[in-house]
Amino acid sequence: MTSLQQHDIASGSLDRMWAIGARRPEGRGLILLVAVVLGALLFEPGVFTAYPATLGRIALIGLVALGLTAVILMGELDLSVASTLAVSGVVMAMIPNLALGIIAALIVGLIVGAINAFFVVVVGINSFIATLGMLFALRGLALVLSDEQPVRLADVDDGVAFGAPLIGPLTPRVLIFIVLLVGLHVFLTRMRAGREFYAVGGNRAAAKDAGIPVTRRIFTGFMISGGVAALAGAINTLERTAATPTAGSTVLLASIAAAIIGGISLNGGRGSIIGTVIGTLALGLLQIGLALAAVQQDIQQIFIGAVLFIAVVTDPASLRAVAANLRSSMGRGGGATAEPMPSSPQPVAHQ
Amino acid sequence: MTNIATRQGGRPAGAKVSTHRGGQIASVIQWSAERGIFVVTGVLIVAAAVFVQGFASVVNITDVFHRAAPVGIIAVGMTFVVISGNYLDLSVVPQVATSAVILIAVSNSYGLLPAIVVATLVSLVYGLINGVAVGYFKANAVIVTLATTYIGLGVLRWVSGGNIFFGPRGGTIDTLGQLKFGPVPLSALVLVFMAVLLGFVLSRTGFGFALRAYGSNKDATRLAGVATSRVVLGAFLITSLSAMIAGFVLAAFSNTAVSTVSTGMDFGALAAIIIGGNSVFGGRGSILRTVLGVVFVSVLTNILVLTDIGYGWQQVAIGVLIVLAVSIDALARRVGK
């Protein structure tokens, strides 16, 4: 027998579904994706007939984005992924033995992640800045190590072979991407440590008091993003048969954009791997579609920018904010929407 | 009971000692967070003058000014965005390039004044789009300015065709670009002027006050009756206009303009702002610090070039400095509590 009861917000299962749907952050990303897919089907079906290439591009952007998701969910940001990718690639190419090289690359990534985490949690620097510093430092390091020149793999043919389709049309890169996204999704939804990422991002103080090892979680997060970036670097180096110290120049912003379009909140606690994947798909398909349609480079860039801009200003919070602004400037307006409406504790019919 | 008594006797004493030592360390950190950049910059310059051959020469001082001016002008403007707690304006990259191209291209065919008018209008458009999206739509500044960067570069290259534009040799722009007063080029004076002007705006005007308050606590500032959306818009407009002037300076200096002229200046300016010790958490921040940060980075880069140290190491140095500067800030914040 209960004495205090929750007065349900959404009465009726349909409203309830709507309510839940409205809460999902991936919504807008999905709509964009549908729009892009429709557009592609109408004007550039090649996007789908050429799906191995499309998948390749998606995996290229997406890999790093997956790693970033783990960090952003905790309300942090990792700008250093771009040059982590470059450094780990260079290190790998510098080591004659391929296997050792790959291992070294991954270790570099994990170390970078740990260093980032150290500055963020132990020293207490805003992660945007800490990783900005690492972005500069590692880029420089990559140039120093490589003597400012591309470093070729010892065994080029391995690399060429690596780039070839492995299962059906899927190249190792795509397979790794799929494995990673499934793995991270399971980690963030089903596993305790991953679930607690949301707590760390949603309310860090609360997470600490609840006995969650916040520091360890943040280290894990940054090491995931660092490691994944390094993995991307290794894959790129293998596929290209050489490492370029200036690599990753276009990856960073693209992967952040993908995550954002996927509905992740830079404040943390809100977002998902699925969302990031949706964002990546939308972005990748758009890029490939425009390329196949032979749209002029500059126009392509304008497109991507416009899509990103729309994605960020159509965030429900943004719309609410601007609606309020308009209302106050025009006087009374319609549909104020500072939901959810708080429920008053009242006895209702027994459930 | 007794053991409690002894403890009560003993522990606080021990505690006192520890805090005394802690206090010293704390004050050192506090001090370096407050004054650090001033001293370090001074020391660096003096050391360079003594040990780096040629550093103190008139010519070299001019070079340092040339390094400092464009990124410095961007930085003093962008300080407003940083202090408002909005991280940075990535779109200064297309903005600088656009204003540079407009200055040369338009003035070649229509004269200087029309060029300046067009450039101003364009930069106002940038400021409005960024400012409205961030201020009124409450959208994340990094993403918004990332989007406007994509769009801006696309449009610039589409319209300019990516061409490189030259001004006539000995033309007004060229002359102004090469104009010097002793070792001090005009561009440096522009930087000084901007710094003084914007420093006044930030520290002495109601707008600057509101901006600092906003950086410290958005909601409280709004509930104090401040038009916060407008304040943010203001910050982005100032940044855009500074970026425009930086573009002018760049174009005049080389008497050429091309869409790639400003690559990397977004993070470059931010780096200077941070190294200067401005707090990205809102709260502490000043134009003076930004200027010091710019001077520091410029002098350091100059020294590294003079001593023939490679580009790679230059990047490493800047990266390390950023982390160092913010670490001190963070530690100071910690012991301050």
Add this chain to the structure above:
Amino acid sequence: MQDRSKTETAPIVIEADAVVKQFGGVRAVKGVSVSVREGEIYGLIGENGAGKSTLMRMLAGLYTPDAGEVRVGGAPLQPGAKSALAAGIAIVHQELNLIPEMTVAENIMLGSFPTRAGFTESKKLRAVAKSTLEEIGVAIDLDEPVSRLSVALRQFVEIARAIARKPRVLIMDEPTASLTPAETDYLLEMLQRLAGRGMSVIYISHRLPEIFRICTRVSVLRDGSLVDTMDIEATSPDDLVNKMVGRELKLDLQVRREAKPGAVVLSARGITAPGVRGIDLDVRAGQIVGLGGLVGAGRTELVRAILGVDPKSAGMVTITVDGKSKRINSYRDAVANGAAYVPEERRTEGLALTMTVADNIALPNRRRLSTSGVLKVGSIGSFAKELAARVELRPADVTRAVGEYSGGNQQKVVIAKWLGREPRFVVLDEPTRGVDVAAKAEIHRLLRSLVDAGAAVLVVSSDLPELLDLSDVIYVVRDGEIVGTLTAAEADEKAVMTLAAGGKMVTSA
């Protein structure tokens, strides 16, 4: 009351032994020793800044003492939240400590998810959460994200989280601050039930009646030191208050002043907003209007809609000053026309904590402190000093960061910054929540002086004595509507609560 004989002899579960804690140079707790027996409810009171919360956090292992030690069942407590939890200590914080995007179930089990090989066992998780909610007798949808719950329900989720850990010691820091009397009743009975089963409870509150109702012993802290520890029978409210403030001070129940309402200053018509259903409201010059009702009834939403802080979907607000009526369309309109707002969330909405007192006071007044946009730097300091003196800020140093001040003094700064504008319509939401007795009295005095100066004042308060004491007229709000109007004469606790709960007072199990 519970069975004394049991607790007097019962073993000591947790004790703080001469614990010391410093922040920067300041010593928040100076060698305090307390001990709690099994199954007793132990009261802890003191003004804000007396060190209660710090002491609690040390007992809960969230702070490590700089000196002295905390012992649980005789064994010294290892630092860190985790070891404290393991030792059976659970704490319910004053400020809500939940993860908004997580479900009720996840929040209850936060930090102690049942796992197999790192994977969470969601069935088990929901089961434990469910049984815990049943144990404390609250029914909430386990899968609802906490972000969609009312403040009161969130508080109970907090409590459920603590209970779910089956603690030996339950520490509660101002748990009733955001609860209605009905919910408070319910909570107190629940605590007694739990204590009856041998759980020890450390109960912190400003509300003396609650202390006297459930506690067996009570300790008083002042300025970080332990003043006294007494059996509850051995003391009285006045005695406690004196020990708390360290000086003679009558509980703030002075004779009701003669209300002489003037012209209508605020007129709100058909205000409709989320949680507010077409409310009409007038506030007159020289009048204090109180808004009573349960938490979540829509009072905060109402005042925010009236002021334009949050958007309203319908309704019209006019403020009339010196016969001139102005239609209010936005919050800044309201402020421009002499409105002042002291929000419920002082720290997040009232103050820029990193800035100085002077800056905070100057912010709403920056227009008059500047000529054509340029600040008159010199005048800011003197202006702030004058106002700080008017609100009796202690210490009266306007160059210090507001963050360094206690809750009560911070609230004074919030009020001070508005006084500078000579407001004509003042809205205060829970003006004395989490404020110590002395500051409370001073804030009340300030309000009265404002009204006497002809301002119209609208107060939202869940502290019934305060509401009854201050208000000339009380509007009771329920479910976003005004369900009753009580003049000072007719108003008493029972009347207000009956209206507030709509006759259907919540009954305990």
Add this chain to the structure above:
Amino acid sequence: MTLRKIHLAVASSCLAALMILSGCSATNGGSGDSKHKVWALLPQGTDQPYGTTYLPPLEETAGKMGIDLTVTNSQYDSDTQASDCEVAVAARPELIILWPAVASTVRPCLVRAKEAGIPVTITNSDVLPEDKDLTSAYSGPNTYGQGAASATIMCGLAEGKPVKILVVNGLTGNVTAINRRQGFVDTIAKDCPNVTIAAEQPGDWSKGTSQTVTSEMLTSVGAKNVQGIFAADDTMVAGAIDALKAQGIDPKPLFITSIGNTKLGNPLVASGELDGTVFQSSVWDGSHAAELADQILSGKPYEKDVFMPSVIVDKNNVADADVAPEW
């Protein structure tokens, strides 16, 4: 609320769709099925002056030859170009024109194309020797050769006397920059070891940057110790010359060489400040890329390597019509 969200979402999605539509219709116009389908994978386009003047002749000539051309720009990111390559191969064109972003990274792309039976011609900067067999032909300047040619001018000027020079390189990590430097360095080492490099810094293809770093190098080395300057392109050499002037040094006595013969460099040669530059005709480059593609597609005979003549431009031929600058 939910409804409002849906509306906006729909609105935005429509907008996105609209943009795609407009974008594609803008380009689908040109393509006819009778034409040869060719992809050109370039590392630069309108984002660089050279690419800007390279593209029009390429597209124009392609149009004349009845080639339906699709151009991509990887902005010198080898990963992006590799992905572009995958897309191109998947699009099954009759031929791919490749301008390697990073020569050492294109082998996989070439292999894929070969497997798909798509011939690949290289433009502007050639692939590594060991990858040659995977390509059908090369047309363009030999960026290494240009560096070498510029070095030859330098050696000629030095006449065996010991000469200390400053080197202003292109954007760090950029392939053209690397090749030109390598060509120059190797050649002086081989032909005139009397010419030594006193200092070198990147000028990022920018006049302003070049002016600053040159001035700084002059300071560090000491102006009197510098008898010459090599800059990897005319834009930067212009900056270097301004740096000299700014220090009150007359550039004429110094040995200054460069690459490009652009609208900026040519007048400097005429004025005698720049002693010699190597003509790189972006028009020649672009148009030959298309012509070569056409020759292969229509089975005409073609040369495997069509090198842009590295014409040396100095005071003797600076005014000639056939070395009129293009950008």
